[in-house]
Amino acid sequence: MSDISKITFIGQLLKWEKVCPNSIYMVQPLPNGEVESYTWKDVADQVRRMAQHLRSYNLPANSQIAILGKNSAHWIMADLAIMMAGHVSVPLYPSLDSDTANYILDHSESRLLFVGKMDVTDESWDTFKKTLPKELPIVSLPLSPIGDNATLWSTVIENNDPVQTIQLPESDDLVTIIYTSGSTGQPKGVMHSNHSMFPVCEGFQEALSMTQEDRMLSYLPLAHAAERAIVETASLKYGFCIYFSDTQETFIRDIQRAQPTVFFSVPRLWLKFYNAIEQKLTSAQTVLLETLTPASDVLRQYVLTQLGLQATRIGITGSAPIPESVVNWYRSLGLELLDCYGMSENFATSHVSIPGQVRSGYVGSPAKGVEARISKNGELEVKSPGQMIGYLKAPEQTQAEMTEDGFFKTGDCGEVDHLGRLKITGRVKDIFKTSKGKYVAPVPIEQCLGAIPGVESVCVIGSGYSQPFALIVPCEGENALLVDENKKNAFDERAEKHLVAINNSLAGHEKLAFIVFIQDAWSVENGFLTPTLKIRRSIIEKTYDGIAQKWFDLNEPIIHQNNIRERFVQ
Numbered sequence: 001m002s003d004i005s006k007i008t009f010i011g012q013l014l015k016w017e018k019v020c021p022n023s024i025y026m027v028q029p030l031p032n033g034e035v036e037s038y039t040w041k042d043v044a045d046q047v048r049r050m051a052q053h054l055r056s057y058n059l060p061a062n063s064q065i066a067i068l069g070k071n072s073a074h075w076i077m078a079d080l081a082i083m084m085a086g087h088v089s090v091p092l093y094p095s096l097d098s099d100t101a102n103y104i105l106d107h108s109e110s111r112l113l114f115v116g117k118m119d120v121t122d123e124s125w126d127t128f129k130k131t132l133p134k135e136l137p138i139v140s141l142p143l144s145p146i147g148d149n150a151t152l153w154s155t156v157i158e159n160n161d162p163v164q165t166i167q168l169p170e171s172d173d174l175v176t177i178i179y180t181s182g183s184t185g186q187p188k189g190v191m192h193s194n195h196s197m198f199p200v201c202e203g204f205q206e207a208l209s210m211t212q213e214d215r216m217l218s219y220l221p222l223a224h225a226a227e228r229a230i231v232e233t234a235s236l237k238y239g240f241c242i243y244f245s246d247t248q249e250t251f252i253r254d255i256q257r258a259q260p261t262v263f264f265s266v267p268r269l270w271l272k273f274y275n276a277i278e279q280k281l282t283s284a285q286t287v288l289l290e291t292l293t294p295a296s297d298v299l300r301q302y303v304l305t306q307l308g309l310q311a312t313r314i315g316i317t318g319s320a321p322i323p324e325s326v327v328n329w330y331r332s333l334g335l336e337l338l339d340c341y342g343m344s345e346n347f348a349t350s351h352v353s354i355p356g357q358v359r360s361g362y363v364g365s366p367a368k369g370v371e372a373r374i375s376k377n378g379e380l381e382v383k384s385p386g387q388m389i390g391y392l393k394a395p396e397q398t399q400a401e402m403t404e405d406g407f408f409k410t411g412d413c414g415e416v417d418h419l420g421r422l423k424i425t426g427r428v429k430d431i432f433k434t435s436k437g438k439y440v441a442p443v444p445i446e447q448c449l450g451a452i453p454g455v456e457s458v459c460v461i462g463s464g465y466s467q468p469f470a471l472i473v474p475c476e477g478e479n480a481l482l483v484d485e486n487k488k489n490a491f492d493e494r495a496e497k498h499l500v501a502i503n504n505s506l507a508g509h510e511k512l513a514f515i516v517f518i519q520d521a522w523s524v525e526n527g528f529l530t531p532t533l534k535i536r537r538s539i540i541e542k543t544y545d546g547i548a549q550k551w552f553d554l555n556e557p558i559i560h561q562n563n564i565r566e567r568f569v570q
Contacts, residue, residue, distance in 0.1 A: 008194040009175065010084050011168050012236040017044035020212075020239065026073040029246040029254055031143075038073055040239075043080075048162030050081035050139075050153070055163070057112065057137070061086050062174060064108045068092040068101065069116020071218045071244055074141040074153060076232055078114040079176075079222075084166060089176045090189075091223035093531035094118050095524045098131035100187065104179050105133065108189060108392065115150065116141035119247075171195040177392055178225050178344050181530035189392030190225075190344045199385035200229040200342075200349040201237040203367030207338055207352045208262060208314055214240035215311075217258040219251070220266065224532050226318060229348040229386075230264050255308030262314045266533050267322040268456065270315075270337065273307050274326050275454065275475055289332055300333045309335060314355075316340055319532055321424075321443075323451035324360035339363045341422065342386075345401070345408055346370075349386030351422050361447065362421040372422065373407065379428055380414040381407035413441065430537060432463035438509035440468050442537075445510060448502045452495070457522045457529070459540045460512070461548075467513040469551065471544060473522050492558045499557055516544075516551055516559045 016025070021041035028036045038046075054065070065082045067089060069075055082089040090108045092101055094117070105113070113136050118125060125145045132138075140150040169175065171194045179187040201210075216235070220227040235242050243258035245251050255263075278286075288296050289303075304310040315330065315337045327337050336355055341363035342348030351372070353364035366372045371383040383406050390398035401409050413425045426443030433439050442460035449458045449470055456475040462468030495515060503511040522528035527539055551559055 006171055007198045007237065008169055008171060009080060009197075009233075009236055010166065013040075013044055013047065013080055013084075014166070016040040016236075016239050023212075023239075024241050025235070026076065027241065027243045027258070028073040028143075029244060029250065029257070031246065035257070036073070043073075043077055045162055046074075046077050046157055047080045047084055048166075049157050049160040050077065051084035051166075052160045052163045053139075053151075053156045054081060054085035054087065054112070056160075059087065059111050063087045063112075064090050064110045064177065065112045065114070066090040066092055066105055066108065066110040067114045067116065067223075068094060068096075069114070069118060069141060069144065070094045071220075071222050071227070072117050072141065072143060073242075073244060074143070075114075075116050075222055076242070078116070078139075078141060079232070083169065083175050084163065086167070086169070088174055091176070091178060091221075091228070093181070093221055093223045095221075095531050098128050101128075102131060102133070104187060104189075105136065108177055108179075110136070112137045112139065114139050114141055115144045115146055117143045118145050120145055169194065174389060176228075178223070178228070178347075180344050181224070181532050181534065188394065188397070191389040191392055192347055193389060196386050196388060197229070197233050197347050198237060199369060200347055200367075201234050203349045203369055203385070204230070204340070204352050206368065207340075207354050207364075208234075208316075210234055210238045210240065210262065212239040214238065214261045215243065215258055216240065216262050216264070217243045217245060217255050217260045219245040219254075220264065221531055225344040226342065226348045226532075227264070229342070230316065252308060256305075257308075259308060259311040261311050262316065263309060263312045264316040264318075267317055267320045267326075267450075268533055270317055270322060270330070271326060271456070272475070274329055277303055277306070278329075304333055304335065314338060318342075318363070319534060321361065321447040321450055325451060325453075327358075327360055341424065343382075343408075343410060345388045345410075346382060346384035347386035347388070349384045350382050353421075357419065357421070359417065359419075359421050362417065362423045364422065365420045366422075371407070372416075374414055374416060375409075377428070378413045378415075378425075380410045380412045380422070380424070382410055383407045413443075432461070432468075434462055434468065434509060435464055435466050436509060440510055442468070445470070445502070445506065445512070448505070449498075449515075452498050457535060459535050459537060461537075461541050461544070462513075463541070465513075465548060465552065467509075467511060469513045469548070470515045471518055471540065472515055473518050473520075488560075495558050514551060514554075514557050514559055516561060518561050520561070 017040050022039050024037050025040045025043050026038045065087050067078050079089045090110050138150040140146050141153050174191055176192050177189045179189050216231050218231045222228055245254040288299055315335050317337050318340045330337050338353040340352040342350040351364045352367050369385040373381050375381055411428050415423050426441040431439050431441050445460045446458045454475050455472055457473040459471045460468050499515055524531055
């Protein structure tokens, strides 16, 4: 086994270019339905040429260069070219508003911007572009919405010779700054080196057992530490092939093309898969899945094939709890979902579930090399080989987040079982006090509510009120049923039974006064979700706090937002 402390991104690229130059590294779908495949030799050649172009700007060594765009083969090539040229990459979420994007560009002092795929129209991009610093050079990646006043990637590749002299970076050199999703306040710039990024591969290898023969589909934002760790970094460590998705509309076609052997997703998508199949299965087929017969084996394989997961040996989930019933459903198909946990500050190198040792509601055991403990106030503290260098321009904040003996204060409350498996019970800052002076931790209650079929998003609030209450956004299919009055009444009866059952499991001060089903979508675009699809609790509280007293006055267990004719308008 190679010494992980000496591995670098560029060193790995050059290794695979030499070992298997003609093996396919990345497969990019195009808008016309065709695909473009890139071998290790192709990728290394384009990276070398772009690195030569970046050197022509004569920027100071270790300058920051930003990447804005959706996942694509050229996103990863741009990242590698920045490193090869001796600079530092700064990924930006493609869903960022212009104010946040400008904050990150300014705070990071980025000197150039790569722009890739974006889900925007030409008009909206023009509006966004006008807010960018006018002096900032822009390089347009293939599939980017921009062309005018930008240097095209294709032009650079045609007009530049490959870099011949490559100085490999030191393992401890700063190579990227990952900005947090900003669920509370301004995003923080988390600084990482090769030395802190590659341990994720060793840390999770016991669970994932990845090799050069694996395939992954990359669709969660590469600007986030988890996707960057499990897909980009792992691909360079193990040499496997990455496929990409073109659009939401082509997602199923893209995943069926990829047939991933390891698939990383968030609970929202695992739930969408589950709901989509459950709606199509007959009662007889549902019963059949619970049996062990040749006919049930055929049905299981058919279901997995419809999802594009017929070759998947490991399913990974993270970022939020997933209902036990859904985990068991996938297990009945023969697919084990492994929960994992990590943060930008430790490059996702923290906890992972081990096959055969999965416990519902728990995110697994400490990864290889990780030490974890629960402090006296119930906060999880982690010492990880993936520990960040620190926060950019914030040494005091960096120090404040660390204990004297080098553990990172995660801000998450947790508890550990007899096998060392971790359960996240909420955020320290999310705990609120009711008007009765009682403290409520919302996350465990949200986990119970998330197990209700047809639930897409949940938020429990109630600071300053007599009891907490829950806001639930139903999935699209459930919302469609509520138009029919009879179906709505049946829906309400089921929801009230769930409410009673959940309240029976809670302490008196935690019991929910009511559930409100919200008809407005919570999305990244309207600010209710972070780019990693976590709820922005402060935004939700601010939006609905003024309506809450009217809900209490209704004195009903199940409320629909439209019943009081109040809708959120952005």
